[in-house]
Amino acid sequence: MVMLKKGDCEHCGRVYRYSLWHCGFGDTSYAYCDDCGMLATINYSSEGVADFPDPSARYQEIDIQWEPLLRHCECGGRFRKGAAPRCPHCNEPLSATHAAAHMEKQAVGAPKGWRWQGNWNGVYCLAIEDPRDPGTLRQMIDPVKSTVPVLLISGDLDPVTPPWLAEQTARTLPNGRLVIIKNATHSSYDCVEAMVADFIDKGTTQGLDISCADQIKRPPFVVLDSP
Ligand SMILES: [Zn+2]
Numbered sequence: 343m344v345m346l347k348k349g350d351c352e353h354c355g356r357v358y359r360y361s362l363w364h365c366g367f368g369d370t371s372y373a374y375c376d377d378c379g380m381l382a383t384i385n386y387s388s389e390g391v392a393d394f395p396d397p398s399a400r401y402q403e404i405d406i407q408w409e410p411l412l413r414h415c416e417c418g419g420r421f422r423k424g425a426a427p428r429c430p431h432c433n434e435p436l437s438a439t440h441a442a443a444h445m446e447k448q449a450v451g452a453p454k455g456w457r458w459q460g461n462w463n464g465v466y467c468l469a470i471e472d473p474r475d476p477g478t479l480r481q482m483i484d485p486v487k488s489t490v491p492v493l494l495i496s497g498d499l500d501p502v503t504p505p506w507l508a509e510q511t512a513r514t515l516p517n518g519r520l521v522i523i524k525n526a527t528h529s530s531y532d533c534v535e536a537m538v539a540d541f542i543d544k545g546t547t548q549g550l551d552i553s554c555a556d557q558i559k560r561p562p563f564v565v566l567d568s569p
């Protein structure tokens with residue numbers, strides 16, 4: 343369980359909650375989404391980063407050369423050098439200067455001289471809580487592009503991991519293939535299990551038999567008698 347601190351937005355005055363990460367402890371670089379302010383942290387030892395150019399400095403914001411190597415944010419925006427975290431209520435970029443007051447007020451090290459870095463590119467980065475989903479931080483971990491074959495399967499009627507999420511993910515996986523199972527929910531189906539087994543056998547998304555994806559019958563509604 344992460345302890346969240348409280349900040350206030352200088353634009354709309356509303357309170358948001360956040361966690362402050364130290365990149366030296368996480369062994370990461372980071373960037374914010376230029377549309378929604380989501381934090382992306384990229385760990386130096388994660389698969390996919392091995393081919394990245396060496397960072398000009400570690401434990402801080404990414405270099406511009408890393409931008410095209412990262413996947414899109416969930417919102418469709420891009421992780422960019424120079425972007426800022428944004429207020430989760432009004433989506434305005436937050437001021438690193440304004441943040442100093444609440445950061446230093448809540449930091450245990452402040453009485454001993456700890457000071458907020460005063461910018462969005464130093465060793466500390468900020469993951470803001472999603473107010474629509476308390477406890478969940480707006481953070482993507484290692485959103486690195488990959489050429490590994492990936493089979494993405496979505497149920498047409500799945501409210502938990504809906505097809506639009508898989509569509510966004512598929513955009514940055516050149517060897518990925520998205521199959522949307524018509525009339526399917528979040529459950530498992532014989533059709534899906536056979537498709538996954540076929541994918542593992544072949545080791546590629548090419549030439550899979552996906553004909554059963556259109557043959558699932560929509561489940562009937564069940565209406566309970568009122569008491
Ligand atoms: Zn705001």
Ligand SMILES: [Zn+2]
Binds near residue numbers: 376378419
């Ligand atoms: Zn975003």
